[in-house]
Amino acid sequence: MINKVIECSDINKKFEMFYEIWKNKDKIDFSKGEVKVFTKPSFASFCKIVPPSKVPRRRGFETNEKKAVLLHAIVHIEYSAIDLALDAVYRFKNMPKEFYLDWLEVAEDEIRHFKMINSLLEKTGYKYGDFPVHDSLFEAALKTQDLLSRMAIIPRWYEANGLDANEKIINRLQKSKDPFAKEVIEALKIILKEEIPHVSKGDKWFKWECKRKNLDPISTYFEIVDNFFKDWKKKDINVKARLKAGFSCDELKILSKSKIEC
Ligand SMILES: [Fe+2]
Numbered sequence: 001m002i003n004k005v006i007e008c009s010d011i012n013k014k015f016e017m018f019y020e021i022w023k024n025k026d027k028i029d030f031s032k033g034e035v036k037v038f039t040k041p042s043f044a045s046f047c048k049i050v051p052p053s054k055v056p057r058r059r060g061f062e063t064n065e066k067k068a069v070l071l072h073a074i075v076h077i078e079y080s081a082i083d084l085a086l087d088a089v090y091r092f093k094n095m096p097k098e099f100y101l102d103w104l105e106v107a108e109d110e111i112r113h114f115k116m117i118n119s120l121l122e123k124t125g126y127k128y129g130d131f132p133v134h135d136s137l138f139e140a141a142l143k144t145q146d147l148l149s150r151m152a153i154i155p156r157w158y159e160a161n162g163l164d165a166n167e168k169i170i171n172r173l174q175k176s177k178d179p180f181a182k183e184v185i186e187a188l189k190i191i192l193k194e195e196i197p198h199v200s201k202g203d204k205w206f207k208w209e210c211k212r213k214n215l216d217p218i219s220t221y222f223e224i225v226d227n228f229f230k231d232w233k234k235k236d237i238n239v240k241a242r243l244k245a246g247f248s249c250d251e252l253k254i255l256s257k258s259k260i261e262c
Pocket residue numbers: 078081109110113191195
């Protein structure tokens with residue numbers, strides 16, 4: 001049933017199907033059933049997929065088109081995040097009920113985030129699908145079919161990166177005198193606050209799996225990250241948000257390119 005929601009590319013229908021499951025989440029047993037691997041993302045039917053380097057650069061906020069490019073990039077992340085949260089519910093079997101409820105809750109947040117940013121995008125005269133997108137998140141999900149690497153790479157890497165990126169965009173927009181920038185900042189602040197629990201849910205289930213497999217969470221995390229990315233040292237870490245989400249200060253020191261205080 002969940003796979004139908006993930007595969008659905010009619011956005012309104014997708015949300016309707018989700019809310020049906022959301023209403024009945026306590027009664028549904030998500031822990032059993034066959035699982036298949038998806039070969040293409042649901043947005044493939046309405047977005048042109050290009051390599052990340054070919055996605056329009058988010059620069060400036062002076063014209064409608066520049067505003068739309070920024071909002072389109074964010075709306076695409078929120079859309080991708082809906083499918084990814086649902087994929088966690090769908091893919092990992094024999095987990096405690098809490099696991100499924102956690103990721104359904106994340107999916108519900110992502111739908112709200114999508115709607116919020118999408119309505120701002122529409123104010124610029126553009127719509128989702130008007131610019132090419134990359135499918136890095138989908139590809140990352142495809143490469144992480146086991147719980148440990150999925151939790152490490154999707155919530156604990158990509159969504160955590162979102163905490164850093166969100167703060168940077170807010171800081172940049174705060175320099176703009178355009179009243180529309182204020183509206184975008186308001187939405188981004190809500191998203192930033194609500195994304196912290198997403199990362200901490202990933203943190204919780206990553207550590208849960210480490211414990212089950214008798215693995216050290218810090219070294220295991222960096223082993224997975226190192227296998228996944230060539231160059232993973234980061235600058236501009238949102239230390240406060242990441243600490244709240246479950247990262248330890250020691251981890252952030254390993255992660256950061258520059259010296260950080262925490
Ligand atoms: Fe989100």
